[in-house]
Amino acid sequence: MQITPLVELKVRVERLQAKMLEKGLDGVIIMENTDLFYFAGSMQQGFFFIPSTGEPLFLVRRNYERARSESSWENIFPLESLRDIPKFIADHGIAALRKMGLELDVLPVKIYQSIGKIFSRVDIIDISRAIREIRMIKSPYELEYFRQAGKKALAVYRQIPSLLQEGKSELLFSAELENLYRRAGHQGVLRMRAFNAEMYFGHVYFGESGALHTFVDSCTGGRGLTTACPQGAGRKTLKSHEPVGVDYASIYEGYIVDHTRTFSLGALPGDLERAYEVAVEIQEAIIKQAFPGASCVDLYQLALDLAEKRGLAFNFMGCGPEHVKFVGHGIGLEIDELPIIGKGSPYNLLEGMVVALEPKFIFPGRGMVGLENAWYISHNGPEKLSPIPDKLVSVPL
Amino acid sequence: MQITPLVELKVRVERLQAKMLEKGLDGVIIMENTDLFYFAGSMQQGFFFIPSTGEPLFLVRRNYERARSESSWENIFPLESLRDIPKFIADHGIAALRKMGLELDVLPVKIYQSIGKIFSRVDIIDISRAIREIRMIKSPYELEYFRQAGKKALAVYRQIPSLLQEGKSELLFSAELENLYRRAGHQGVLRMRAFNAEMYFGHVYFGESGALHTFVDSCTGGRGLTTACPQGAGRKTLKSHEPVGVDYASIYEGYIVDHTRTFSLGALPGDLERAYEVAVEIQEAIIKQAFPGASCVDLYQLALDLAEKRGLAFNFMGCGPEHVKFVGHGIGLEIDELPIIGKGSPYNLLEGMVVALEPKFIFPGRGMVGLENAWYISHNGPEKLSPIPDKLVSVPL
Numbered sequence: 001m002q003i004t005p006l007v008e009l010k011v012r013v014e015r016l017q018a019k020m021l022e023k024g025l026d027g028v029i030i031m032e033n034t035d036l037f038y039f040a041g042s043m044q045q046g047f048f049f050i051p052s053t054g055e056p057l058f059l060v061r062r063n064y065e066r067a068r069s070e071s072s073w074e075n076i077f078p079l080e081s082l083r084d085i086p087k088f089i090a091d092h093g094i095a096a097l098r099k100m101g102l103e104l105d106v107l108p109v110k111i112y113q114s115i116g117k118i119f120s121r122v123d124i125i126d127i128s129r130a131i132r133e134i135r136m137i138k139s140p141y142e143l144e145y146f147r148q149a150g151k152k153a154l155a156v157y158r159q160i161p162s163l164l165q166e167g168k169s170e171l172l173f174s175a176e177l178e179n180l181y182r183r184a185g186h187q188g189v190l191r192m193r194a195f196n197a198e199m200y201f202g203h204v205y206f207g208e209s210g211a212l213h214t215f216v217d218s219c220t221g222g223r224g225l226t227t228a229c230p231q232g233a234g235r236k237t238l239k240s241h242e243p244v245g246v247d248y249a250s251i252y253e254g255y256i257v258d259h260t261r262t263f264s265l266g267a268l269p270g271d272l273e274r275a276y277e278v279a280v281e282i283q284e285a286i287i288k289q290a291f292p293g294a295s296c297v298d299l300y301q302l303a304l305d306l307a308e309k310r311g312l313a314f315n316f317m318g319c320g321p322e323h324v325k326f327v328g329h330g331i332g333l334e335i336d337e338l339p340i341i342g343k344g345s346p347y348n349l350l351e352g353m354v355v356a357l358e359p360k361f362i363f364p365g366r367g368m369v370g371l372e373n374a375w376y377i378s379h380n381g382p383e384k385l386s387p388i389p390d391k392l393v394s395v396p397l
Numbered sequence: 398m399q400i401t402p403l404v405e406l407k408v409r410v411e412r413l414q415a416k417m418l419e420k421g422l423d424g425v426i427i428m429e430n431t432d433l434f435y436f437a438g439s440m441q442q443g444f445f446f447i448p449s450t451g452e453p454l455f456l457v458r459r460n461y462e463r464a465r466s467e468s469s470w471e472n473i474f475p476l477e478s479l480r481d482i483p484k485f486i487a488d489h490g491i492a493a494l495r496k497m498g499l500e501l502d503v504l505p506v507k508i509y510q511s512i513g514k515i516f517s518r519v520d521i522i523d524i525s526r527a528i529r530e531i532r533m534i535k536s537p538y539e540l541e542y543f544r545q546a547g548k549k550a551l552a553v554y555r556q557i558p559s560l561l562q563e564g565k566s567e568l569l570f571s572a573e574l575e576n577l578y579r580r581a582g583h584q585g586v587l588r589m590r591a592f593n594a595e596m597y598f599g600h601v602y603f604g605e606s607g608a609l610h611t612f613v614d615s616c617t618g619g620r621g622l623t624t625a626c627p628q629g630a631g632r633k634t635l636k637s638h639e640p641v642g643v644d645y646a647s648i649y650e651g652y653i654v655d656h657t658r659t660f661s662l663g664a665l666p667g668d669l670e671r672a673y674e675v676a677v678e679i680q681e682a683i684i685k686q687a688f689p690g691a692s693c694v695d696l697y698q699l700a701l702d703l704a705e706k707r708g709l710a711f712n713f714m715g716c717g718p719e720h721v722k723f724v725g726h727g728i729g730l731e732i733d734e735l736p737i738i739g740k741g742s743p744y745n746l747l748e749g750m751v752v753a754l755e756p757k758f759i760f761p762g763r764g765m766v767g768l769e770n771a772w773y774i775s776h777n778g779p780e781k782l783s784p785i786p787d788k789l790v791s792v793p794l
Contacts, residue, residue, distance in 0.1 A: 214463055
């Protein structure tokens with residue numbers, strides 16, 4: 001169990017303080033789980049106050065003792081009531097709070113209103129974009145966890161061919177994979193930041209299930225077991241010569257390596273095999289350009305152009321009206337981090353970003369073929385964090 | 398895969414419409430996953446508009462086709478842009494929207510602000526309490542799913558003694574239980590409504606792990622595998638004569654049956670065995686009184702008094718400063734539903750409520766002993782929805 005070192009936490013807080021000065025903020029209060037873990041080093045519930053200069057203050061509702069043992073910061077105090085927050089901040093030396101940032105992309109309105117009453121003279125603005133942009137650039141400390149998550153993904157990947165049997169259900173196959181991950185130390189909880197977004201490990205799909213869309217912002221969804229959870233593995237059983245999609249998230253110390261591979265029992269039809277080769281070709285084309293400075297919009301356009309050129313525009317990243325408008329996305333403590341490598345993305349690649357690239361083709365009634373890898377953007381170019389062979393795996397019948 | 402029948406959805410919407418008339422609301426827009434599933438019958442992303450009288454309108458962003466196949470309602474349309482919502486509502490016959498309810502307990506501020514701009518002349522109030530009170534009373538249709546979830550819990554419970562071996566880690570034991578649930582059709586995703594609340598299947602703990610508190614609003618937490626997910630199974634290995642707590646959520650068609658049992662390898666020390674007996678005694682005392690009309694505050698007080706009388710007040714529902722102030726809570730599509738059976742609860746039991754009762758004792762450095770069952774409150778008294786024997790299970794060494 002890792003404790004985030006103080007030197008790592010300090011750099012994170014200082015990066016936010018630099019943004020606070022730009023925006024004229026006197027303070028930020030961090031409240032959301034993942035941001036708490038990132039800045040405070042502990043997910044215990046409370047209010048992590050960051051002044052524009054100087055040391056932060058962690059006011060903990062539960063569990064105080066555990067927060068002290070998890071967080072490397074000094075100023076940690078138990079909090080009885082929300083109403084005590086201003087006094088703690090004043091005692092911390094911040095006399096006049098005029099403008100404060102909160103995580104308005106995730107904070108529920110009722111909590112925001114309670115905070116607003118306590119800080120009735122304070123101008124409250126949204127700081128979520130700045131937080132997400134800081135978290136978008138990973139440190140060497142974080143990079144090591146991605147590498148470990150990638151190794152775990154490889155270990156599970158190697159066992160997949162032996163799990164593919166005709167007649168096996170998606171549910172059973174999925175349960176087997178999840179069990180392998182879990183035994184290897186997967187935390188179970190997979191975090192997404194967007195409202196209403198949820199996912200369990202990832203998705204598996206046999207054949208036509210891979211062409212089903214659902215509410216999640218992804219080009220695939222799967223059937224799921226129930227309308228109460230309409231995604232992921234369903235009850236379809238495996239047939240030979242159909243694509244098996246495995247889109248899973250390996251997690252180590254909170255860090256996610258999102259990856260996808262396509263398998264089959266017996267060879268795939270030729271057109272699907274060729275589509276898989278185009279997916280690899282698109283990945284290679286992007287990777288060749290994926291140096292710091294490359295525009296995310298340009299990388300997406302490059303993918304679109306290549307799909308078009310190979311006659312697969314209709315099937316690329318969804319089909320018909322259900323295309324998603326991206327080919328990649330940032331990953332980290334959440335699976336939906338910045339940057340989006342897609343339409344309208346304002347970002348250029350920067351050293352330290354970690355992105356999942358997922359060129360996929362959807363064939364209605366037949367399924368998904370494609371792959372996904374996680375990449376660290378270094379000044380030397382991209383480092384593959386999912387050390388899994390890229391080839392299509394057809395298990396002999 | 399169940400499709401919620403129209404007659405069931407109509408009753409739910411009519412119950413909300415009755416509350417809307419009381420509050421002078423012209424409409425409610427439902428946006429959150431679980432509420433969408435409850436009222437629209439589909440969790441596909443969109444805006445489910447309920448006028449104060451007449452038929453609702455489901456405007457779907459993604460996936461429209463799937464929403465049509467999952468929801469039994471008539472008026473389902475694809476939505477391109479948020480800005481189109483007012484026109485859809487006007488075309489639906491609701492000309493002047495003056496006062497509207499939203500789920501302000503879960504809706505992020507940024508989304509609320511976007512909706513506020515679109516409905517700039519509409520007074521927006523919080524409707525979440527009314528929604529939670531409607532969902533608090535379960536229908537015969539819903540009751541059947543709880544019963545099925547209870548049956549699945551029993552099937553897993555029966556296999557637990559054979560999984561207890563000295564030296565086995567919490568992680569491996571937990572992975573084995575999760576695998577049993579998953580193969581039996583568990584959806585994986587466990588929903589909680591509170592901000593920052595999250596959980597994976599539930600918790601297992603061996604010995605002292607059962608006495609660790611964490612950020613989750615529960616009297617137990619477990620160590621977890623990482624500070625990035627500080628709850629549930631950790632790496633502690635099983636010793637003889639220590640309490641094994643299994644606090645898991647069985648789920649069927651979205652409905653949760655939360656249940657806890659205590660096991661051991663070889664007999665427990667006498668004082669822990671006696672504490673378990675007191676937990677059963679507290680459960681029995683509550684159940685005798687758990688008829689419609691009983692006050693949730695009184696039922697909690699009854700539990701507190703009995704724990705005090707047996708000399709176990711310090712250990713009841715936490716220890717020292719870390720007591721939680723309840724002995725039970727509503728369950729349904731989320732594990733943290735109304736009513737709370739605890740301090741300050743404004744509710745009396747009503748026919749149709751489903752509650753988890755969880756008298757537990759925490760012994761610092763030694764662990765948790767206690768049990769939890771799910772109960773349906775009928776006019777004849779409580780029906781046990783977790784058909785698991787209540788006795789402490791000591792597996793012979």
